[in-house]
Amino acid sequence: MRVAVHGVALTALAATALASSSLSATPTRKVAKRHNNFVSTSDGKFHLGGKCFFHISTTAYWLAQLSDDDITTTLTAINATGIKVVRTWAFNDVTEIPPNNGTYFQLLANGTVTINDGPTGLQRLDKVISEAEKLGLKVQLTLTNNWNALPDTSSASLDFPSGFLSNAYGGMDAYVRHFIGSDGTHEQFFRNETLITAFQNYVTAVVQRYADSPTIFSWEVANDPRCNSTLATAPDCNTHDVTNWVNTISSHIKSIDPNHLVSSGAGGFMCTTCTKLFATATPAAPSASPSAGARKKRAVGSLFTPAKVLSMRTALLKKWREDAKRNPRSRGAGEVKRLIRGRWAAPENRRQLSPDVQGFNGAQGVDSEDIAAIPNVDMSTFQLFPDQNQYMGVDSADVDPVTQAIDAGSAWIKANAMAAANAGKPSVLTAFGLVSTNSSTHFVPFNQSSVTVADILNSAVKTVGANDTQQADAYRQWIQAAMQNGVSGVGQYQWGQTYNMSSTSPIITQSPLAPATGAGNMSLLSPDDGYAAFQDQLKTVLSDGATQQSALNG
Ligand SMILES: *[C@@H]1O[C@H](CO)[C@@H](O)[C@H](O)[C@H]1NC(C)=O
Ligand SMILES: *[C@@H]1O[C@H](CO)[C@@H](O)[C@H](O)[C@H]1NC(C)=O
Ligand SMILES: *[C@@H]1O[C@H](CO)[C@@H](O)[C@H](O)[C@H]1NC(C)=O
Ligand SMILES: *[C@@H]1O[C@H](CO)[C@@H](O)[C@H](O)[C@H]1NC(C)=O
Ligand SMILES: *[C@@H]1O[C@H](CO)[C@@H](O)[C@H](O)[C@H]1NC(C)=O
Ligand SMILES: *[C@@H]1O[C@H](CO)[C@@H](O)[C@H](O)[C@H]1NC(C)=O
Ligand SMILES: *[C@@H]1O[C@H](CO)[C@@H](O)[C@H](O)[C@H]1NC(C)=O
Numbered sequence: 017m018r019v020a021v022h023g024v025a026l027t028a029l030a031a032t033a034l035a036s037s038s039l040s041a042t043p044t045r046k047v048a049k050r051h052n053n054f055v056s057t058s059d060g061k062f063h064l065g066g067k068c069f070f071h072i073s074t075t076a077y078w079l080a081q082l083s084d085d086d087i088t089t090t091l092t093a094i095n096a097t098g099i100k101v102v103r104t105w106a107f108n109d110v111t112e113i114p115p116n117n118g119t120y121f122q123l124l125a126n127g128t129v130t131i132n133d134g135p136t137g138l139q140r141l142d143k144v145i146s147e148a149e150k151l152g153l154k155v156q157l158t159l160t161n162n163w164n165a166l167p168d169t170s171s172a173s174l175d176f177p178s179g180f181l182s183n184a185y186g187g188m189d190a191y192v193r194h195f196i197g198s199d200g201t202h203e204q205f206f207r208n209e210t211l212i213t214a215f216q217n218y219v220t221a222v223v224q225r226y227a228d229s230p231t232i233f234s235w236e237v238a239n240d241p242r243c244n245s246t247l248a249t250a251p252d253c254n255t256h257d258v259t260n261w262v263n264t265i266s267s268h269i270k271s272i273d274p275n276h277l278v279s280s281g282a283g284g285f286m287c288t289t290c291t292k293l294f295a296t297a298t299p300a301a302p303s304a305s306p307s308a309g310a311r312k313k314r315a316v317g318s319l320f321t322p323a324k325v326l327s328m329r330t331a332l333l334k335k336w337r338e339d340a341k342r343n344p345r346s347r348g349a350g351e352v353k354r355l356i357r358g359r360w361a362a363p364e365n366r367r368q369l370s371p372d373v374q375g376f377n378g379a380q381g382v383d384s385e386d387i388a389a390i391p392n393v394d395m396s397t398f399q400l401f402p403d404q405n406q407y408m409g410v411d412s413a414d415v416d417p418v419t420q421a422i423d424a425g426s427a428w429i430k431a432n433a434m435a436a437a438n439a440g441k442p443s444v445l446t447a448f449g450l451v452s453t454n455s456s457t458h459f460v461p462f463n464q465s466s467v468t469v470a471d472i473l474n475s476a477v478k479t480v481g482a483n484d485t486q487q488a489d490a491y492r493q494w495i496q497a498a499m500q501n502g503v504s505g506v507g508q509y510q511w512g513q514t515y516n517m518s519s520t521s522p523i524i525t526q527s528p529l530a531p532a533t534g535a536g537n538m539s540l541l542s543p544d545d546g547y548a549a550f551q552d553q554l555k556t557v558l559s560d561g562a563t564q565q566s567a568l569n570g
């Protein structure tokens with residue numbers, strides 16, 4: 017091991033002032049009062065500097081892996097589109113110290129947990145924050161990840177550089193493997209006090225470090241927390257596990273840092289039949305210093321009854337039948353003609369008219385309505401990845417799959433915006449993406465560490481099948497749907513950046529697969545899991561959206 021590590025042992029953490037950073041909290045932990053440069057919430061909206069803060073965001077989870085120059089290049093390019101918030105990973109758990117001064121934030125090895133706040137550790141995140149600050153960007157910091165597929169060492173698969181994929185940064189399953197073992201189950205991260213304490217120690221180190229920084233937009237407790245993950249989960253894991261855990265962690269964050277907003281990072285799944293822990297609670301008496309949003313919190317029940325879900329799904333099917341009548345050629349090629357005796361026959365649609373679908377049946381262990389009602393959760397979040405999840409759970413032979421993905425995505429946006437409004441909190445689409453056929457050769461689903469050429473040829477990795485124009489159209493329509501429904505933050509996943517060959521960042525690479533963007537080998541590319549937006553036409557969509565969102569801010 018040739019790397020000088022400036023580690024903080026777990027046991028010594030409480031006593032450590034984390035004083036090495038100019039951005040760290042004062043040793044007394046007395047944080048500065050929230051001021052005009054901090055984002056706040058009221059009336060279900062974000063506010064900043066006396067105005068609303070509707071915004072477009074993007075994810076660049078890999079920023080802290082970059083050299084100083086590449087951090088500047090990337091953030092400058094993001095800022096130039098008018099994007100206001102950058103989402104990045106504020107966790108990076110490893111089991112071995114990476115070679116060549118590679119970035120890592122926490123070492124889980126040999127029974128100990130060591131936080132790295134040195135030059136290869138959290139000081140890299142300091143650099144990201146200080147560069148963002150210079151540009152006037154806000155940063156959303158994500159504290160852990162649901163997904164952590166281990167590298168596939170079989171020779172048939174393609175190797176990605178360490179940290180290339182979003183799920184290669186440790187996260188929940190890294191804690192489970194460390195504390196319990198490789199046969200441990202995912203829900204232990206939510207249930208086991210040892211793991212909860214270890215995670216809270218890490219959260220303390222990061223949150224204290226930036227508690228006074230107006231550059232932090234919010235703390236995202238986790239990317240996409242759910243019962244199911246890469247490791248197996250207990251059969252009885254349910255929505256209460258995730259909701260209780262988000263409550264515990266959000267309360268912990270607020271106890272250290274009352275300045276900043278907190279989000280769950282959950283995927284937006286609802287549960288029509290689940291009992292609620294928070295959503296039906298009587299309103300709490302206003303506490304000493306709640307955010308304006310928390311003060312406004314109402315006692316709400318569940319908006320999403322089975323009947324409500326059925327009516328949303330019926331509306332989609334009806335729209336598609338009408339689209340097909342108006343324009344029969346919009347039907348998918350090779351579909352059977354389904355107009356029988358003057359009526360549009362849809363025998364399979366009857367089967368579909370059950371509320372038992374991933375978006376609303378709680379099977380992921382996520383109940384967004386309940387999570388949004390947690391007092392220390394300031395916003396209601398959701399994601400949209402039609403290549404990886406079912407949401408509305410309807411499909412139709414009447415129109416092509418891309419149109420269906422776009423429309424169902426817009427309906428999902430509307431459903432989540434309604435849930436947020438019902439909770440009286442801002443709605444945030446944390447991350448959305450659609451894989452295009454051009455980028456599908458790069459597509460690695462969040463629960464995988466590799467794709468093999470055979471996977472691609474066998475279509476084992478399925479995509480909706482959009483071409484580049486349709487992908488851009490989907491992004492435009494989803495941003496419009498979000499704006500029409502009052503969604504406050506709209507996050508494209510993920511940023512794509514080209515760099516000159518002079519880049520020294522290990523994460524920057526010529527993709528292991530041929531670059532899909534036409535950039536060729538004259539430049540190096542940022543990580544691409546199939547969603548990276550390199551194309552000008554996607555950046556134009558984001559830029560147009562940013563202009564429209566900022567117009568709402570007055
Ligand atoms: C950042 O973007 C804003 C527009 O949103 C622009 O006015 C500003 O000049 C940009 N800053 C830099 C340093 O490029
Ligand atoms: C863990 O312990 C083994 C055996 O003592 C040692 O070889 C290894 O370097 C240790 N790993 C780390 C990451 O410290
Ligand atoms: C790691 O960083 C140290 C100084 O921070 C430097 O002396 C050393 O050469 C670096 N090692 C590599 C492999 O880059
Ligand atoms: C929690 O995890 C620890 C291992 O770190 C284990 O010893 C303990 O038995 C677990 N607790 C429960 C209740 O499973
Ligand atoms: C994720 O992948 C692992 C390994 O292939 C699998 O066992 C697990 O069931 C998958 N989880 C989900 C939620 O699909
Ligand atoms: C999710 O977890 C449940 C409970 O263990 C299991 O029955 C189900 O098959 C899992 N789903 C996936 C996709 O892994
Ligand atoms: C993309 O698909 C649409 C709909 O099928 C088609 O009209 C368009 O020509 C395609 N564009 C490209 C660039 O292939």
Ligand SMILES: *[C@@H]1O[C@H](CO)[C@@H](O)[C@H](O)[C@H]1NC(C)=O
Binds near residue numbers: 454484532
């Ligand atoms: C794929 O990308 C190339 C280069 O950007 C573009 O010319 C082509 O139209 C794209 N194809 C489709 C089907 O979108």
Ligand SMILES: *[C@@H]1O[C@H](CO)[C@@H](O)[C@H](O)[C@H]1NC(C)=O
Binds near residue numbers: 089515
């Ligand atoms: C890359 O190199 C070109 C040509 O030398 C230069 O114009 C451009 O500014 C460079 N871009 C970056 C990000 O350094």
Ligand SMILES: *[C@@H]1O[C@H](CO)[C@@H](O)[C@H](O)[C@H]1NC(C)=O
Binds near residue numbers: 537538
């Ligand atoms: C591009 O890649 C080809 C094949 O790997 C190589 O021969 C060529 O030198 C590369 N060009 C540049 C400018 O790097």
